[in-house]
Amino acid sequence: MVHLPNLIRDLALILGAAAVTTLLFKRLKQPLVLGYILAGLLVGPNLPLFPTIADPETIRIWADIGVIILLFNLGLEFSFKKLAQVGGTAGLTGLIEIGGMLGLGYLTGQVLGWSTMDCIFLGGMVAISSTTIIFRAFEELGVKTQQFASLVFGILIIEDLVAILLLVLLSTLAATNQLFSTEMLTAVLKLGFFLVIWFLGGILLIPSLLRASRKFINDETLLVISLALCLGMVMLVTSVGFSSALGAFIMGSILAETLFVERIEHLLKPIRDLFGAVFFVSVGMLIDPAVLVQYAGPIALITVVVIAGKAFHVTVGALVAGQPLKGAIQTGMSLTQIGEFSFIIATLGLSLRVTSDFLYPIAVGVSALTAFTTPYLIRAAGPVYDWLEGRLSKRTRMVLSSYSAGAQTIGSVSNWRVLMRSYVQTMVVNGIVVVGIILLATRVLSPYWLSHGMQPVWAQLLTGLIALSLMIPFLWALAFRPVNSSVNVQGWAAKKSFRGPLLVLTVGRVVVAVGLVLFYLSQLFSLAVVVMVLLLLALLAGLMVDHVPLIYDLMERQFLLNLHAHQHQQHARPGWNLRPWDAHLAYVDVAPESSLIGKPLQALALRERFGINIVSIERGRITKLVPNRTDQLYPNDKLAVIGTDQQLEQFRHLLESGETEDTSLDTVVQEVSLQKLTVDTSFPFVGRSIRESGIREATQGLIVGIEREGRRLLNPDSTTIFLAGDVLWLAGNTKLIKRFQKHSKTHSENPAIPRDS
Structure with missing residues (x-):
């Protein structure tokens, strides 16, 4: 059996x-x-x-x-x-x-x-x-x-x-x-x-x-x-x-x-x-x-x-x-x-x-x-909300609404805080990498050589050479790489009181880098050998002074490329809500059997019919931001759209298909987001219309909403004039919108720059 x-x-x-x-x-x-x-x-x-x-x-x-x-x-x-x-x-x-x-x-x-x-x-x-x-x-x-x-x-x-x-x-x-x-x-x-x-x-x-x-x-x-x-x-x-x-x-x-x-x-x-x-x-x-x-x-x-x-x-x-x-x-x-x-x-x-x-x-x-x-x-x-809202006083509802709106206002961040964040990030990241290399060398490489019969002296020398070679780019970044140079120069020139802390930060980076090297070498060699190795390391760094930054920049670019190579899209992304309005950003797919396929966006009149805005169309290997009126929809397009829950639900029934497998390995990803910008008197386009400002072209985006004196205007007309105190909601290319915000802040801090620049 x-x-x-x-x-x-x-x-x-x-x-x-x-x-x-x-x-x-x-x-x-x-x-x-x-x-x-x-x-x-x-x-x-x-x-x-x-x-x-x-x-x-x-x-x-x-x-x-x-x-x-x-x-x-x-x-x-x-x-x-x-x-x-x-x-x-x-x-x-x-x-x-x-x-x-x-x-x-x-x-x-x-x-x-x-x-x-x-x-x-x-x-x-x-x-x-x-x-x-x-x-x-x-x-x-x-x-x-x-x-x-x-x-x-x-x-x-x-x-x-x-x-x-x-x-x-x-x-x-x-x-x-x-x-x-x-x-x-x-x-x-x-x-x-x-x-x-x-x-x-x-x-x-x-x-x-x-x-x-x-x-x-x-x-x-x-x-x-x-x-x-x-x-x-x-x-x-x-x-x-x-x-x-x-x-x-x-x-x-x-x-x-x-x-x-x-x-x-x-x-x-x-x-x-x-x-x-x-x-x-x-x-x-x-x-x-x-x-x-x-x-x-x-x-x-x-x-x-x-x-x-x-x-x-x-x-x-x-x-x-x-x-x-x-x-x-x-x-x-x-x-x-x-x-x-x-x-x-x-x-x-x-x-x-x-x-x-x-x-x-x-x-x-x-x-x-x-x-x-x-x-x-x-x-x-939903019923719980209706029941609770009916029992809240009008004043309580106004307080909650005002707090919700105020909590989303973009706050300015001082240059000093930006600089401190950059210094800490640089020192922590590169310091941890150096410590990781030290642990790898002392707990893995050295025991490995010894277990295979290598003499302790040669095992220590080989381990030290490999570890120091791996450390050099990160030690350079930890000690000498420029940190947010534009803000650093502004801080040095702005006030004499900033120069002392900046000097301490600069010297502190070098001290930390040298301290890590001394700590590692002291575990392997005597004091005399440590001094000789430090001199050799300084000589090697001098010979490679032009190559080390290139090596580090190459690794950093590769890291960022890998990190941003794929943006895993979902039908709803956290943090992209147009608060306190009901409109928000969501993702829908165009079904192959949709009746909207092959028609120009102008003919579809999606804003008029559904009240939604299309921010981007992802098709195959590319993403088209802010499509124009002549663009058409094709099967399996992925659309980033802005609207309310009800508007998106109606639109989704016409477009959304089942999940499909994306086997493309070379997708060009352009990050789309919703950003908020407050208009003050030094805003470069105060008194001008949306069309005259050229914001659409500069940010590859849309102004999907304006808050003005407690009123909210969705989908403003291109002839709408910017007024001081307006709060703008922009949807489009994240990098370009942030660049536009920085450009607007530069105008505010340096009025000598022409507004048409």
Whole structure:
């Protein structure tokens, strides 16, 4: 008789149960995650009514792989570019929510009489919302293009990053049993250091290698390469003491900056779905129905805390960040659930043996209940807003509206602050890279030579030569590279009191660079050898004085090229809202069967029919900003449009198609954004019309709105005259708009410049 391995038998039970339950939950229009958890409960050891798996430890290994794939996929959706685009609104809202829920979760555990460690882990579990559940709910309800959705996506990005930090902090806390300790501070600094190193090195190397090999990359090789990079980063991260989930997340975020990200996501989808199902089934296997019955009261209490606490903290955070009341309520009621990161945090507590056994099934029960209520709460946001607005006084509504408008006003930043930011950024980034090279040399290269029989003296010399050669460009940038030279010269000439601090900054950079070199060399050589090496290094730097800046600039350009090579477009982007108006920027696709294809924009009269403005058309390898009246729409064009939720929804029905795979590797990306500019008396075009100002041509943009004396004018006519005190909303090429803003500020600070220049 042929023996069937337990692994195959167990997988058959798991996937069979998952198939039946997911079909049922699809029919009931409930999240599939709940179906997977139910499948795990059915085949788990705590429910003997059905066949039970034979080897739980093997399934745990598959579940660990599922966590890696799940976090890798979250990293692909995260990207460092998105984090930079999140802006202050989502960042402030997310931090207020997470801080509030951490405290509320801890207090809830205290009320229930739990141990301190259980309370801390409960706070972490209830602080993070479920990206999977929210994305699916938004798709089913058709609200992805609505204004509040962009803020929700931004908050989810902040939550993902904080969740990764929580995994590190909770692991350290479990080991030291002290919340405020040297070990905790060391863990945070270590995490920050390695994140910067991995980000800089990953963005510089991996996209460049993929681009250089693109002729040989097909779908099969791309899938193998991406999974190999993911697991390789997992091995590297675990070797330095972090979790495998962190490594998978970091590699996903690095690959998210490449031109291959859509193809990777497309190829990874079946693998993600398979191992994701195994992970959530393994979650259900750990549930004991008797524990759920025993702790029904705490589950109900924590569910209420999650729903009410998240709705309250997110709404308050959004209002503080300047969101209008309706958008704040919609955002708050969309994030009222916990999900995959909560399971991972609960699993961490179990694996470290620092939390009680009941905490895990409680987390699963709360997740199931909040996932079920999420779609209904999203739908209820509108009626809740109508009910609340009817009970607010007129004065309160005016105060909220004025605060929302004022919070978005562009503030001027002093030259001194700009200069300080540039100095700190230069010193921190290059200093971390130098320290990373030192660690690589002392902990990897030197031990490697010694382990292969090389004499210690020669091993030290070879290691020092390689390390110093790699350091030279970054030491030059740290010590001598000009920092924001125009502002630096202005600060030196403006006031004598600025010269002292500027001189201290300049000398301080050199001292830091020399100190790092001395620190490294002192670990390898005696004092006399250190002096000789310093002299040799100075001589080498003198010979390469013309080449080092070129090498550094080449690396910097390559880094920026990789970072901006792909701008992962979504139907709604965080931070591009025309507040406090309802108009905002969103993305729609032109369906191949659309009746608008092939007609000039002038004939379509989209502004007149729908009230929307087309800011850009992305077609194949190029992006056309501010199309003219004769431009036509073609199948699969990607349009950046500005309008209200209702206008965009009507327009989307005519245009939007299903997601398509973008395999182009040489897309020319031009960043489009919405910017706000305040007009004062020194504005170069005061008293002139929009047409006379030439702003459209200068910024490749549109003036989509003007705020004037409390009134708001959408889509102003080209004959509209600029008046002092106007607030302009410009949509178009980000770089050109910022250049125009800088040019306007130059006029304000130096009225001797002619206004027609």
